[in-house]
Amino acid sequence: DAGVIQSPRHEVTEMGQEVTLRCKPISGHDYLFWYRQTMMRGLELLIYFNNNVPIDDSGMPEDRFSAKMPNASFSTLKIQPSEPRDSAVYFCASSFRQGSTEAFFGQGTRLTVV
């Protein structure tokens, strides 16, 4: 398996624009997580899915953020409208069943909102 695949790797956009980040989890994994990493706040869990169903979105900072998982092999994180403070690295991770199994991380999308 190629691991967790995120696209794009880098995104530069203007304030007010819509941004969509994409993630393909590892095949067979039934948990998918979106994290955000910033210098100020470190790594924060935004939302996670189990079997394509959102379980906990309490980490989503505002209504401008939304995430979907239409099927087991694809998820999106959308920011609309984007703001400069959304600039961060966004990581997607997936894991197989709950418990002690590790979460595998993608390489991240570095978002810059100017």
Added chain:
Amino acid sequence: AQSVTQLGSHVSVSEGALVLLRCNYSSSVPPYLFWYVQYPNQGLQLLLKYTSAATLVKGINGFEAEFKKSETSFHLTKPSAHMSDAAEYFCAVSDSPGGGNKLTFGTGTQLKVEL
């Protein structure tokens, strides 16, 4: 709520010296604990994990960590640092079972290895 505290945001060691990165956790249930490493411009890679089996856990690249319940600690060590160990290290705790395998991360420790 679970949390982890990593003492020292930056640690510097000489090549060949002992590496010790500290992590203390807080958990209301028996925790699953993890150490991840992040190289520049990369995602996070698992170094090792504690899953209530052996308290001394061996991971990749010569790293190991010991779970000490009495001290609520899970410190990461490596006997002899190598230049390639320079990276950022994150301790994390999982609140499984019941909440999936979502991770709460510490703030990270940047390890610098000097000649």
